[in-house]
Amino acid sequence: MKEIRYIRAINEAMKEEMERDENVILIGEDVGVPGGSFGASRGLYDLFGPERVVDTPISEAAITGLAAGAAACGLRPILEIMFMDFMAVCMDGIVNQIAKMRYMFGSQNTVPIVIRTPSGAGLNAGPQHSQSLEAWFAHVPGLKVVMPGTPYDVKGLIKSAVRDDNPVIVVEHKALHALKGSIPEEEYLVPIGKADVKKEGADVTVVTVSKMVHESLKAAEVLAQEGINVEVIDLLTISPWDRETVFSSVGKTHRLVIAHEAVKSFGIGAEISAAVCEEIMDELDAPVMRVGAPYVPVPFSLEKAYLPNYGDIIAAVKKTLERTF
Amino acid sequence: MRKPAKKKLIQLYERMVIIRKVEERLMEVFSKGEIPGFIHVCIGQEATPVAVCSWLKDSDYMSNTHRGHGHALAKGIDLNLFMAELFGKKNGFCRGRSGSMHLADRNLGILGANGIVGGGIPIATGAAFAASYKKTGQVTVCFFGEGATNEGTFHESLNIASLRKLPIVYVCENNGWAEFTSQAVHMPIRDVADRASAYNMTGTTVSNKVLDIYKAAGEAIGRARKGEGPTLLEVKSTRWHGHFVGDAQKYRPEEDVKTAKQQDCIADFEKKLVKEKVLSKTEVRKMGESVHKRIETAVEFARESPFPDASELMDDLYA
Numbered sequence: 001m002k003e004i005r006y007i008r009a010i011n012e013a014m015k016e017e018m019e020r021d022e023n024v025i026l027i028g029e030d031v032g033v034p035g036g037s038f039g040a041s042r043g044l045y046d047l048f049g050p051e052r053v054v055d056t057p058i059s060e061a062a063i064t065g066l067a068a069g070a071a072a073c074g075l076r077p078i079l080e081i082m083f084m085d086f087m088a089v090c091m092d093g094i095v096n097q098i099a100k101m102r103y104m105f106g107s108q109n110t111v112p113i114v115i116r117t118p119s120g121a122g123l124n125a126g127p128q129h130s131q132s133l134e135a136w137f138a139h140v141p142g143l144k145v146v147m148p149g150t151p152y153d154v155k156g157l158i159k160s161a162v163r164d165d166n167p168v169i170v171v172e173h174k175a176l177h178a179l180k181g182s183i184p185e186e187e188y189l190v191p192i193g194k195a196d197v198k199k200e201g202a203d204v205t206v207v208t209v210s211k212m213v214h215e216s217l218k219a220a221e222v223l224a225q226e227g228i229n230v231e232v233i234d235l236l237t238i239s240p241w242d243r244e245t246v247f248s249s250v251g252k253t254h255r256l257v258i259a260h261e262a263v264k265s266f267g268i269g270a271e272i273s274a275a276v277c278e279e280i281m282d283e284l285d286a287p288v289m290r291v292g293a294p295y296v297p298v299p300f301s302l303e304k305a306y307l308p309n310y311g312d313i314i315a316a317v318k319k320t321l322e323r324t325f
Numbered sequence: 326m327r328k329p330a331k332k333k334l335i336q337l338y339e340r341m342v343i344i345r346k347v348e349e350r351l352m353e354v355f356s357k358g359e360i361p362g363f364i365h366v367c368i369g370q371e372a373t374p375v376a377v378c379s380w381l382k383d384s385d386y387m388s389n390t391h392r393g394h395g396h397a398l399a400k401g402i403d404l405n406l407f408m409a410e411l412f413g414k415k416n417g418f419c420r421g422r423s424g425s426m427h428l429a430d431r432n433l434g435i436l437g438a439n440g441i442v443g444g445g446i447p448i449a450t451g452a453a454f455a456a457s458y459k460k461t462g463q464v465t466v467c468f469f470g471e472g473a474t475n476e477g478t479f480h481e482s483l484n485i486a487s488l489r490k491l492p493i494v495y496v497c498e499n500n501g502w503a504e505f506t507s508q509a510v511h512m513p514i515r516d517v518a519d520r521a522s523a524y525n526m527t528g529t530t531v532s533n534k535v536l537d538i539y540k541a542a543g544e545a546i547g548r549a550r551k552g553e554g555p556t557l558l559e560v561k562s563t564r565w566h567g568h569f570v571g572d573a574q575k576y577r578p579e580e581d582v583k584t585a586k587q588q589d590c591i592a593d594f595e596k597k598l599v600k601e602k603v604l605s606k607t608e609v610r611k612m613g614e615s616v617h618k619r620i621e622t623a624v625e626f627a628r629e630s631p632f633p634d635a636s637e638l639m640d641d642l643y644a
Contacts, residue, residue: 025458051458057488062447062481069451072436073386074459092478096441097448105429105437106420107641141642165644 002185007177009151010040010116013158014078016187018048021076024162027054027067028080037082038118038177060086064093064115071113072101076162083129084119084171087136098167099142110165116158119147120211120261121298121307122175130298132210132262137169138239138271144168144192145238149213151181153236156190164192171238173211173261195242197249201231204255204317207246207272209235212259212291212308219313230317238268246272247280254285255320259313264292286323289316329539334603337379337535341371341591343616344395347404350620351394351411355570359628360411364425367395369533369565372590373498374399376538377466377558380546386434386456386465388449391426393438396468402430408623414630421633434463443476445469446495450482453493453555464549465493471517471559472503480523483557487524490554494545497557500564500585505576521557528557533590563588 004012018024026041026048032055035042045053056063060081067077081087087094094115101111121130137145144166148154154172161168190196198213199220208216213234220230231249235241250256256276258269269290276288291312298306329337348366355364367374370392378399381387389396397407402418410417411425418430429437436452439445449467456463473479474497486493497517501508514520521528529545531537538560545556563585567574574582598604604612 057481057484059477059481059485061478062450062485065444065447065478065482066451066454066485069388069436069448069453070455070458071451072448073452073455075455092441092444093447097439097444101437102644103642104419104422104427105431106418106422107644108419108429108431110644144643 001182003180004151004183005177006151006154006172006179006181007039009155009183010158010172011042011044013155014041015044015047017159017162018044018052023074024076024078025052025054025070026078026080027056027063029056029058029082031055031080036080038174040080040116060089061093064090065097067113068093068098068101068111071111072109076112078114078116078162081115081117084117084133085128085131087117087133094137094143095140099140102166103142111167112165113167114158114161114170115167116170116172118172118174118177120173120175121303122211124300124303126300127297132171132260134171134238135262135267138268142167143239145171146192146236147171147210147238148190148236149173149176149210149234151179152183153190153196153234155183156188157192157236160189160192168192171210176211190236193237193240193242195245196234196236197231197245198234199230199232201229201253203229203253204257204320205231205233205246205249205253206257206259206313206317207233207235208259209238209268210261212261215308215310216259216313219310219317222310222314223317228317228321241272243275243279246276250276250280251283254283256284257289257291257313257316257320259291259308259316261308262292263295264290265295267292285325286320289320291316329536331603333379334598337375337539338594338598338604339612339616340375340399341535341594342613343619344371344375344398345591346613346616346620347398348394350624352570354624360425361413362424363569363571364411365392365569366566367392369563369585369590370498370500371395372533372535372538372594373496373560373562374468376535377494377496377542379539380543381434381464381466383433385463386436386449386452387468388436388445388452388465389438389468390442390445390470390473391438391440392470393428393468394425397428397430397435397438400433400435402428402433402435404619404623405626408627409630412627412630413632414627415633416630420637443469443473443478446473446476446478446482450486450491450493453486453491454489457489457491462550463492464546466496466546467493468496468498470503471497471499471501471508472511474517474520475511483521483524483526483555486555487526490552492549492552493555494542494549495555495557496542497559498562499559500562502564502568502577504568516559518557518559526555526557528559530559530561533560533562533588535590535594
């Protein structure tokens with residue numbers, strides 16, 4: 001095992017996949033000589049050259065389409081969109097083209113494309129550089145969406161995404177870039193579509209993702225001191241999400257909290273909660289609780305007040321214990 | 326460039342006739358309700374796809390638009406399976422999932438027509454990128470209308486293609502009408518090809534005459550194949566009918582439609598071929614009859630083909 005930062009794990013994943021398969025290329029703004037605006041592609045330009053580390057103009061709509069066309073014609077592009085907020089500029093390419101190019105054309109081609117993008121608040125980057133928009137993409141059939149929160153998971157999931165014949169959106173968290181964690185020296189993959197139980201517990205299930213995994217673990221630690229034993233499930237993949245792991249945990253704890261950083265309304269928590277109510281309502285001993293951001297843009301200075309944290313998770317867990325059916 | 330041989334001239338003419346007659350037949354069956362949804366015909370524009378695609382190999386890539394029947398037919402798509410897709414049938418190229426507006430045949434490099442104006446331009450640029458990266462020698466042709474040149478994707482894509490000298494030809498069929506509105510209302514310029522200069526790219530404007538387009542396309546595709554970079558080729562084309570079949574064109578002066586019909590690329594070429602004794606009037610008539618038969622066979626084939634089963638609805642969303 002070795003210690004590595006989240007941003008470096010992203011870098012290693014891309015490097016290894018580009019070494020493995022010459023059809024894997026990296027496309028993005030400032031990804032070449034500058035090494036990416038967060039440093040994710042540092043060193044790759046020197047290793048693979050301008051043909052494979054494609055520094056593009058600031059043209060999000062075109063580079064999304066370009067990656068789509070290249071993917072449909074034999075390449076396996078990794079597209080870096082500098083901030084998740086800028087994915088709004090790529091929406092035709094992602095939603096109308098990439099997501100539909102397989103189904104709409106009667107499965108004549110695959111679209112093996114990875115779109116990597118840093119999401120999330122915590123760096124005082126303001127309303128247009130801090131959003132968590134994963135639910136938009138999970139709502140579109142044809143895409144896969146993953147949201148790793150640790151160096152181990154981000155490396156393994158990017159490598160799986162590159163090898164997947166479907167379009168995969170990898171939502172990174174920019175406030176986790178400096179986070180250290182241990183990963184194996186040898187090669188490994190993290191499967192898409194499989195959740196990871198980060199902490200076992202018997203009293204309440206907390207389903208979470210990305211940076212909120214760490215808030216959830218912190219909440220679990222505090223609650224453990226009060227004798228409340230929380231199970232923390234890191235969803236890892238938003239679409240298709242691992243129903244089996246979530247349902248089996250709820251079958252054990254009978255109480256469910258879903259915690260994500262995105263705005264609570266219409267977020268992934270709503271989908272998971274609805275699915276649990278539809279499928280295994282009789283397993284629940286209390287109403288499902290959601291933790292998420294308030295329904296406002298991410299403010300520059302009031303970021304702390306905006307961001308959901310472990311305190312909110314603790315409160316939600318306690319509510320599910322108080323409000324028994 | 327040498328003058329095209331007699332065989333080539335006849336082939337160009339025949340393909341234009343096929344497209345015209347297919348579109349006319351489609352208008353009939355659509356109006357009778359045999360094809361659901363909506364269709365956009367390219368009557369008046371047949372010269373462009375035929376002249377441009379005559380330079381392409383099967384392996385070359387082509388991307389096109391909602392008004393895309395002509396491009397697919399010019400690239401050589403099988404008429405029976407083309408018709409089956411338009412009828413929404415299971416054996417169509419896209420298993421009845423695309424219909425008229427998203428027709429694709431990957432065996433012929435047809436990347437898929439696009440229902441989003443300007444949506445196909447970056448995708449075609451990506452296909453050219455892949456060909457260039459893999460050094461396959463394939464050329465990409467990207468068709469769109471003048472309306473699409475007001476989209477950001479057009480400008481962003483041309484910029485990138487020129488920067489990287491990609492093997493692509495951007496073909497703008499300027500029929501003067503972006504859906505329901507004339508070019509003058511949308512664009513402060515007359516020639517779309519002028520936009521190429523902003524990207525240090527060759528821009529050429531030609532008339533709707535098939536041999537003019539043939540010559541210009543040959544030069545542009547030749548440049549692309551030699552690695553000399555992209556071209557923006559504009560054809561001053563004409564649209565005879567509405568934006569979609571059923572559009573009464575109340576927004577358009579009758580005089581404008583009349584002028585468009587006077588510039589009939591097929592009648593013009595036919596007159597020239599007969600005058601120069603490339604084809605006799607009898608040969609023209611016989612060709613028309615044979616094309617008619619092929620189209621009727623395709624329509625019958627489509628009618629008799631099965632619809633996809635509801636059980637296939639969820640199939641193959643993911644690989």
